[in-house]
Amino acid sequence: MLENFKESPVMYGIAFSIIAFIFAQSLFFIIKSWKHGKKIGISKETLLNTITSSILFTVAPAVSILVTVIVLANALGLVLPWIRLTVIGNLAYETVAAETALGNLGGSLNQEITDVNQFSTVAWAMTIGSVFPLTFLPIVCKKLQTKIGGAVNKNEKTAKLGDVLSAAAFIGIISAFIARAIAGTNADDPTLNAGVASVCVLVVSIIAMLLLSFVCRKYKLSKMEPFAMPLSMFIGMGSAILLTRFLPDIAAITWR
Amino acid sequence: MQKNYFDRVHIWGATWNYLALLVMFIVPVGISVAYNSWPDLGVIGKVLATLIPLYWVTGIIEVVTYVPMLGAGGTYLSFVTGNISNLKLPCGLNAMENAKVRANSEEGEVISTIAIAVSSLTTTVIIAVGVLAFSPVLPKITADGSIFKAAFNNVLPALFGALGASYFVKHWKLGIAPILAGVIVLLFAPTLGVGILMFVTIVVSLVGAFIIYKDLWYDDLKAARAKKKQ
Numbered sequence: 001m002l003e004n005f006k007e008s009p010v011m012y013g014i015a016f017s018i019i020a021f022i023f024a025q026s027l028f029f030i031i032k033s034w035k036h037g038k039k040i041g042i043s044k045e046t047l048l049n050t051i052t053s054s055i056l057f058t059v060a061p062a063v064s065i066l067v068t069v070i071v072l073a074n075a076l077g078l079v080l081p082w083i084r085l086t087v088i089g090n091l092a093y094e095t096v097a098a099e100t101a102l103g104n105l106g107g108s109l110n111q112e113i114t115d116v117n118q119f120s121t122v123a124w125a126m127t128i129g130s131v132f133p134l135t136f137l138p139i140v141c142k143k144l145q146t147k148i149g150g151a152v153n154k155n156e157k158t159a160k161l162g163d164v165l166s167a168a169a170f171i172g173i174i175s176a177f178i179a180r181a182i183a184g185t186n187a188d189d190p191t192l193n194a195g196v197a198s199v200c201v202l203v204v205s206i207i208a209m210l211l212l213s214f215v216c217r218k219y220k221l222s223k224m225e226p227f228a229m230p231l232s233m234f235i236g237m238g239s240a241i242l243l244t245r246f247l248p249d250i251a252a253i254t255w256r
Numbered sequence: 257m258q259k260n261y262f263d264r265v266h267i268w269g270a271t272w273n274y275l276a277l278l279v280m281f282i283v284p285v286g287i288s289v290a291y292n293s294w295p296d297l298g299v300i301g302k303v304l305a306t307l308i309p310l311y312w313v314t315g316i317i318e319v320v321t322y323v324p325m326l327g328a329g330g331t332y333l334s335f336v337t338g339n340i341s342n343l344k345l346p347c348g349l350n351a352m353e354n355a356k357v358r359a360n361s362e363e364g365e366v367i368s369t370i371a372i373a374v375s376s377l378t379t380t381v382i383i384a385v386g387v388l389a390f391s392p393v394l395p396k397i398t399a400d401g402s403i404f405k406a407a408f409n410n411v412l413p414a415l416f417g418a419l420g421a422s423y424f425v426k427h428w429k430l431g432i433a434p435i436l437a438g439v440i441v442l443l444f445a446p447t448l449g450v451g452i453l454m455f456v457t458i459v460v461s462l463v464g465a466f467i468i469y470k471d472l473w474y475d476d477l478k479a480a481r482a483k484k485k486q
Contacts, residue, residue, distance in 0.1 A: 007391070010290040014283055021279045022337060022380050025272050026373040029329055032268065033373070036261055037366040042355075050351045050367050054374040057350055061343040062382035064415065069383060070390060070397070071411045082387045083283055086380055087276070089338040093311065095412075096450045101303045103449065121295035121303070123284040128300070129307035133315040133335050134277045138270030141331060144323040145262070145360065161472040162324070164430075167423060168465035169317055170341055171430050172458030174420040176450060179438025179457065181413035185446040192409055201410040205417030206424075213422060229418050236414030237407035244406035251406070256446060 005116045006077025015083050022086060064230040065089075072098065075109045080123060088130045101125035108186075178202065185256045195254030197240050205236025261362060262328060265369075269332030276336040310455050325349065327359055329369030337376040347375040429468050434461040 005011075037047050065085050072081035072094060084094045099109050101122045113119050181202045186192040209232035216225045243251040288294045322340060323331045326348045334344040349359075351371030357363040390397075397404050407414075424431045434457040441448060441456055466473070 005291055008290075010286065014286045017282060018279060019380055019384060021276065022376060025276070025336065026333065026376045026380075028268070028272070029333055029369050029373045032265075033329060033366045033369040037363075037370070040362055040366070042363055042366060046355050046367075047370065050355060050370050051374050053354055054347055054351055054371040055378050057347045057371075058343065058375040058378040059382065061339070062379040063386070065339060065343070065379060066383050066386040066390075067411065068415070069387060071408055074408070078387050078391050080283075082383060085338070086383060087280055087336060087338060090340070093338075096310070096454070097303075097307055100306050100449055101299075104299050104302050116291045116293045117295065120284065120287045120291065120293040121299055123287045124295050124300055125303045125307060127280055127284045128304060129311045130338075131277055131280055132308075132312045133319055134273055134280075136316075137319055137332065137335055138266075138273050140319060141269065141323055141328055142262075142266045144320060145328050157472050157476070161469065162321070164427070164465050164469050164472065165321070165462065167427050168430050168461045169314075169321065169458055171420070171423050171427060172434050172461030173454055174416050174423065175431065175434035175438050175457040175461060176454040177412050177416035178420060178435050179442055179453065180450065181416070182435075183439045183442040183446075185442075197406065198410055198413045202413040202417040205414045206421045209418040209421035210425065213425075229422075232418035232421070233411075233414045236417055237410060240406040240410045240414075241403060245403070 005119060006113070007079055011077070011079040015079050015086075018083050018087055060227045060230040064233055067230075067233070068094075072109070075102075075111060075113050076119070076122065077113075080119070080126075084126055088134075093130055094126055097126040097129045098122050183256060190254065191252065193254040193256040195252075195256070197243060197251045200243055200251075201236045201240050204239040205232050208232035208235040262365065265328045265332075265365065269328055273332055273336065306449065306452070310452070313455075314458070325359055326372065327365040327368045329365060330372040333369065333372045333376060337379070339379065343379065344372050344375055348372050430461060430465055433464040434458070 034047055038044070069078065069081045069085050072084075076098065081094065095109065101124075102108055102113070102118060105115075105118050105121060107113065107115075107118055113122070180194065181198040182194055184194045184198075209228060212228035212232055213225070216222065216228060240251070318340065319331075319335075322334065322345065325345065326334060330344070330348045334340045334348075337344070348368040348371050351367050352359055352364050355363070355367045357367050359368065396402065397408070399405070420431070437460040438453055438457045441453060
């Protein structure tokens with residue numbers, strides 16, 4: 001059993017029980033909100049439109065989340081990343097947690113985990129590291145909703161400051177990964193250090209996103225907008241394939 | 257009436273939230289029990305010493321940021337299912353804009369909650385179907401000789417390049433300092449973990465935001481201080 005510990009029936013059993021929980025919670029809130037929406041006079045059409053547009057909006061980002069599951073599966077198998085990206089999950093968090101745990105055990109996400117103890121340590125680190133918001137959210141949510149919600153909506157200036165700070169925090173996260181693509185190293189596999197390939201993918205995906213967003217705005221293709229992000233990501237990844245295939249010597253250049 | 261509904265949402269949210277907390281621990285506990293493999297507490301301590309300052313500080317910032325934007329129901333759901341900034345937040349905001357309702361209104365609460373719940377269901381289904389469909393072919397796709405290997409080696413630059421582009425267009429001034437800081441830190445500490453690097457870039461980005469957008473808070477701060485003196 002331990003040979004296939006990453007994709008055993010136990011792991012699938014855990015995954016399906018988590019999925020059942022997510023379904024129950026989501027359906028509970030849909031039913032309660034739907035009933036209350038009708039009660040306060042929101043039309044059935046608006047409620048149905050919300051459901052349809054949310055499904056469409058979600059498809060493309062969900063596919064990109066699926067890609068990250070597959071990426072992490074290289075080291076962790078399919079089921080653990082699947083579970084982790086279904087609850088609380090977020091590529092940045094899960095990657096950092098797994099890499100930090102493996103780093104302390106002399107491993108890395110670039111290699112397949114073959115030791116069950118490393119696997120269990122990664123699962124504990126991912127869980128404990130990420131559950132904190134759930135412990136205090138119920139305590140502060142009500143106060144925040146009334147106080148900060150009111151303060152942020154107090155005037156245009158505070159609303160803008162709120163937007164700017166939340167964008168800044170997010171840009172901070174993105175910047176770390178961009179800096180790694182420009183100047184990062186990989187202790188286990190120096191061929192994956194920052195170099196022509198990583199910068200090419202970074203630049204191509206940025207340009208693709210800017211172009212696709214521009215096209216969506218220019219031709220008023222608002223329904224295509226949610227697809228711009230995953231499509232740009234695939235275009236960026238595709239550039240790595242082309243570069244490696246047609247200019248392998250240049251693609252292999254690293255400067256770290 | 258309005259107050260009653262919001263109160264009920266908080267009770268439901270808190271209950272599901274704490275249930276989710278228990279459910280989440282099924283994963284590591286289940287793995288440890290099934291394989292009789294409990295992690296070394298020393299190693300877990302070391303790992304958490306790195307992760308907690310980053311995750312927990314970010315967690316506080318996220319809670320404070322998202323609650324006013326998503327309302328109570330949407331926030332409770334988002335924090336259980338994750339992928340907030342790249343999916344749940346834009347999805348909730350998009351739905352409220354389409355329905356022409358404001359966040360923090362009763363209508364906004366209903367629409368945001370439905371949008372985020374539907375988004376959670378859709379994501380869960382897509383990932384589950386994708387995982388089950390991909391499991392037989394995955395080893396071939398990511399194998400060393402595979403044509404796709406180069407692409408999978410570069411998922412992170414692709415993802416954060418695409419994700420960053422739209423933010424940098426709107427807030428290009430905010431992007432320069434944290435990227436520069438990240439590169440400089442990596443030049444001197446090339447093996448630095450992403451966790452610590454991210455902490456540095458978030459702090460630099462927030463400090464930069466406070467300096468660049470000084471006009472949004474400095475006058476109010478001065479006025480508040482003057483009022484206090486009186």
